Amino acid sequence: MKAWIIDRFGGREELRFTDLPEPDIGEGEVLVRIRAVGVNPVDWKIREGMLKDLFPHEFPVVLGWDMAGVVEAVGYSARRFKPGDEVFAYARRPIIHNGTYAEMIALPESYVTHRPAGATWEASAAIPLAGLTAFQSVFDAGQLGSGQTVLILGASGGVGSFAVQFAKISGATVIGLAGKGNHGYLETLGVDAALDYTDPEFPEALERIIPGGVDLVFDCIGGASLEMGSRCGKSGGRLVSITDPEAGNLAESAGLGFHFVFVEPNVRQLDTICGYIHDGQLAPPETQVFDFTDAPAAHEQMETGHTRGKIVLSLSS
Numbered sequence: 001m002k003a004w005i006i007d008r009f010g011g012r013e014e015l016r017f018t019d020l021p022e023p024d025i026g027e028g029e030v031l032v033r034i035r036a037v038g039v040n041p042v043d044w045k046i047r048e049g050m051l052k053d054l055f056p057h058e059f060p061v062v063l064g065w066d067m068a069g070v071v072e073a074v075g076y077s078a079r080r081f082k083p084g085d086e087v088f089a090y091a092r093r094p095i096i097h098n099g100t101y102a103e104m105i106a107l108p109e110s111y112v113t114h115r116p117a118g119a120t121w122e123a124s125a126a127i128p129l130a131g132l133t134a135f136q137s138v139f140d141a142g143q144l145g146s147g148q149t150v151l152i153l154g155a156s157g158g159v160g161s162f163a164v165q166f167a168k169i170s171g172a173t174v175i176g177l178a179g180k181g182n183h184g185y186l187e188t189l190g191v192d193a194a195l196d197y198t199d200p201e202f203p204e205a206l207e208r209i210i211p212g213g214v215d216l217v218f219d220c221i222g223g224a225s226l227e228m229g230s231r232c233g234k235s236g237g238r239l240v241s242i243t244d245p246e247a248g249n250l251a252e253s254a255g256l257g258f259h260f261v262f263v264e265p266n267v268r269q270l271d272t273i274c275g276y277i278h279d280g281q282l283a284p285p286e287t288q289v290f291d292f293t294d295a296p297a298a299h300e301q302m303e304t305g306h307t308r309g310k311i312v313l314s315l316s317s
């Protein structure tokens, strides 16, 4: 099978398109023929070696944690799926080695669930990692509920696109922070108001919309936006960050509770997300599709930090 591997950490030039043996199916596993691969910022950060002390890895590394595809075969004792089933997964394994930038992957069936009916392969592959991150941040850590208010920093990115919609599903008033060029996109996602991160007075603008500050600040961006955004929470509110585990001090000085979320695989939550799509409450984010053979170009775009919605590699052609 074809796969993108790296033999060592480094720049995009380390990405190598090569032939690998098809994976063996272990006990309790399913073998999936991949049709689309979700690309996430963590992929290039792993490629660069920025996370090498956090995750055990074994070279050659096949990158990638998101995929949608068709079950080709099932291993001994695997009983939830049959060949031909259309599935998707957030496929983060304990050791970074056999990722989703490949034509096939073998995964424990507990990682896999049926993909959303009617969605394209590309839209399906865009969901797992970003969708679960937003779900676990907004609902689990953020405890957002009806009548509450939330400021989402980086609302036009992959995670933010889901977070805005989950926050609306919860019944909250949603303020999104993104560049001006993305404010029209935020409106399509359902924000009640959009703020511009290049405006040094965006906290004052927020104060005019929601006097006293928001119940929840959800940070998908870090840096100066996080520092300024943390001042937008109301005393006794919450700050949830997916970018900075050390942001507890910012939360404390603003009188906010703090959670850092690192996304976990969770097929029950993926099923709930499929239900939202089925009911018309959630639309998959805008997605930029690259051919599977163009992974370096997809990384180049992801590394800009200015991608609207998601990036996906397609194996469907």
Ligand SMILES: NC(=O)c1ccc[n+]([C@@H]2O[C@H](COP(=O)([O-])OP(=O)(O)OC[C@H]3O[C@@H](n4cnc5c(N)ncnc54)[C@H](OP(=O)(O)O)[C@@H]3O)[C@@H](O)[C@H]2O)c1
Pocket (backbone or CB within 6 Å): 040, 041, 042, 129, 130, 133, 153, 154, 155, 156, 157, 158, 159, 160, 177, 178, 179, 180, 181, 182, 197, 220, 221, 225, 241, 242, 243, 261, 262, 263, 302, 305, 306, 307, 308, 309, 310
């Ligand atoms: N902890 C976890 O489990 C976890 C999970 C997923 C992701 N992450 C991390 O969370 C971050 C976001 O991931 P993502 O996939 O959503 O990224 P992304 O899609 O690359 O986010 C890009 C978006 O952020 C906007 N943006 C850029 N600078 C901004 C700023 N200063 N303030 C507000 N918005 C800004 C961009 O809009 P403009 O074009 O308008 O600038 C763009 O639409 C990444 O660092 C990623 O590694 C962590």
